[in-house]
Amino acid sequence: MIILTDSCPVCNSKNIEIKTIEYDFPEIGKSLLYTFKCNSCNYRTFEIIPLEDRGYIKIEYKIDNKEKARKLFLKSPYAKIILKEIEIEITPGIESKFEIRAIDDFLMNIKNNLERFKILYSDDKEKYNKIIEKINYIEDVLNNKKELTIIIEDEKGLSKIY
Numbered sequence: 001m002i003i004l005t006d007s008c009p010v011c012n013s014k015n016i017e018i019k020t021i022e023y024d025f026p027e028i029g030k031s032l033l034y035t036f037k038c039n040s041c042n043y044r045t046f047e048i049i050p051l052e053d054r055g056y057i058k059i060e061y062k063i064d065n066k067e068k069a070r071k072l073f074l075k076s077p078y079a080k081i082i083l084k085e086i087e088i089e090i091t092p093g094i095e096s097k098f099e100i101r102a103i104d105d106f107l108m109n110i111k112n113n114l115e116r117f118k119i120l121y122s123d124d125k126e127k128y129n130k131i132i133e134k135i136n137y138i139e140d141v142l143n144n145k146k147e148l149t150i151i152i153e154d155e156k157g158l159s160k161i162y
């Protein structure tokens with residue numbers, strides 16, 4: 001989290017500026033927007049910390065056609081994501097941020113991560129094959145050949161598909 005940093009994550013310089021702006025975002029309500037700028041290497045980033053708590057929500061979303069895969073997914077830092085049919089669970093961590101992207105883009109990203117990590121299991125044939133199965137399944141979903149249920153559990157109710 002950039003608000004906890006005292007130096008630039010890219011070049012380690014301490015010549016940084018962090019500004020805080022309170023902002024009312026249409027989808028997530030009142031939030032603090034932190035902007036980070038490094039005066040040495042010019043690296044910039046930002047982070048949004050929501051101030052609203054809308055209460056626990058659970059969204060179950062079935063992707064069974066291309067149109068549904070193209071919907072936008074606003075993922076809050078508190079969201080736990082479960083891909084039901086392939087038993088993938090993504091739990092929120094300290095590094096979690098607001099993300100907004102299309103569902104298919106989100107799945108593509110998970111697939112790419114699995115591709116990258118499969119090598120770690122190359123000496124465990126069973127685990128390795130399971131990962132390949134998941135990768136193939138996501139590919140089939142992206143090609144509209146299989147269905148996938150995304151379950152989103154958000155303790156502050158800030159995630160949304162629209």
Ligand SMILES: [Zn+2]
Pocket residue numbers: 008009010011012013038039040041042043
């Ligand atoms: Zn820097």
